[in-house]
Amino acid sequence: MPLRRTASDDARAHLAATLIATGSEDRAAFRELYRLTSAKLFGIVLRICGERQAAEDVLHDVYLLIWRRAGAWEPGRASPISWLATIARNRAIDWRRAEGSRRAAPMAEAPEIADPAPDAEAMLVADGERHSLLECLEELEPRTRAAIRTAFFDGMTYNAIAAAQGVPAGTAKSWIRRGLARLKDCLSRDD
Amino acid sequence: MTTKAPSSEPDVAAAELALGLLEGEERAAALRRVLAEPHFAAEVEDWRMRFAQLFDLWPEVAPPPELIERIDASLHGVAPAPRRRFPWPVLAIASSALAACLLVIVAQGGGIGGANAPVPPPVVVEPPAPLVAAIAGEQAAVAASFDPRSGALRLTAAPRVPAGRAAQLWAIGGDGVPHPLGLLAAQAVVLPLSPGDRVRLTPGVTLAISVEPPGGSPTGKPTGPVIATGALAAV
Structure with a gap:
């Protein structure tokens, strides 16, 4: 545990509160959740899907899932962003499996993963x-x-x-x- | 056991499943182990949590600005369901493969664990974490959340079942035997669980929904088709 409260602690707490509010079908909270997380989640699905159009469709699915299932998240072992990112990654992998994994290598367009x-x-x-x-x-x-x-x-x-x-x-x-x-x-x- | 790795190759199936390395029969075999071995299910969950650290390294890419409007509009929609059905992908590793395994277990009346696999004693440690499962099948998943402290099991609306039938919830632990937990309803419900049922709900236990006569199975075992399954996991 960090000894002092940092900006990132506040950000995490804000994200957790936003996710919980989304779970109560709060549309404004959902939009805020999207604002906070969509770039991270789009980065994930874009890399795995390998094509932009598919990635946008998958991201759409991911947020619908999040909207429906946000109520199931409870503070605990998984941080909100890990929980959301796992939904995105698994959904993108499902899409790849359904597509028969035609693509053998990551797309050139996808940004490199940093060390x-x-x-x-x-x-x-x-x-x-x-x-x-x-x-x-x-x-x-x-x-x-x-x-x-x-x-x-x-x-x-x-x-x-x-x-x-x-x-x-x-x-x-x-x-x-x-x-x-x-x-x-x-x-x-x-x- | 279908994974007969040579002795030089260690058993890292939990990590392989968590990473998504496996396909086909190997993946199905690992999913069967999730059902049959609670400690394996917990190990898979632990690997997922570990690998989740890597999300920090994932570069962000802004989606097209208009996408939020499309998504928001589809929340209103009469039929917001995505074009393809897919199982709830997060904590439950349930899939159609897993559902198929479950049917086998149910059909065998105790199957995988069998008579030689004693029920593992419930291990009670520390303040228990809430557990969630997405009980998925052909229809939209039913979300289940269980708070071990209060003993409340919350469930979203039941999947559609034929008129005059009921959707019944079961817990299937390491012994592979389904135990009835209660009936689902057209709206979200909170099932009051007996103390005996509460201790059954641990990470890795599978929740399943079957179609039964009104009031539930008369035999204490599923009599109709199992239409959705999902594994409980800590959050």
Whole structure:
């Protein structure tokens, strides 16, 4: 827990209150929620969907889902933005699966995922016990780290990753599995 | 167990499922484990929470300015449902694959866990977190939220069922046996749960809705089709 209240604490509290109000079918709160979160959520769906028109349609679906289901969010383990971002990511992945994952690589238009900025890491540390994922990712071989990041950020499956790397699926699976096991060890060690 | 990884390949199925690496039969197998193994379901949820840290790194992209008006307008709409149906994607990993597994379990009358899998004792730790599930099937998902402190289980409106039938809610834990929790209604309801039912509701437990005669199943087990399922998860 941070010792003093910061602007980002206030922002988080505002977002949580806005999400709760949205759950009570408050239209103004919904628009405020959209204003606060749509750029983050659009960044997510655009990258995974890989095409702008589809990403806009998926974002539309995502916010309808949020409107219907905001009442189910309760303050707890998931922060509001993680909860919302997970809806967006999963919805975009559902869309990809439905499309038969025609696309093997992320679109050129999608912005690059940055390496963790120092302030992002500081923020995560301030978030408490779950500070070690980024550190643990850093301990992996670059190739494995890149594959795990690709799975997360691009919604790519083993088969898609193997195809993109030009290796047999079994090969990609084997080294990603070992990487995940190392990640798991590292995370449990640091807890 | 369909995942017969060589000993050199560790079991990281929870992480693979949380990341979305799996497809086809491997994904179905992992989803079956979510149903059958509460600690596996909890592990998947834990990985999701861990990976969620990476959302901080995701670059923002402003959507087109007119999109909010389209979205806002569709909230009014007579039929705001999205063009494609999809299961509630967040905490519940329920999917049609999972629903299919559930039917198998119900059909086998105790199935996966079977007689050799004792009911894990409820582990009560710390102040319990609220649990949510989206019970999804062909129709819009029913949202369930359970507050372990008050014991209240809130549910949004029931899916449509044929005239003269009722939508009944079940909890299915590690033993694979459905336990009746109550009937849903056309409006949101709060089901009063007995203490015995409250302790059943832990992360990873599946909630399912079946179509039953008015007043609920006369046998204490689902007699009609299971039309929606979803896993409980902490928020």
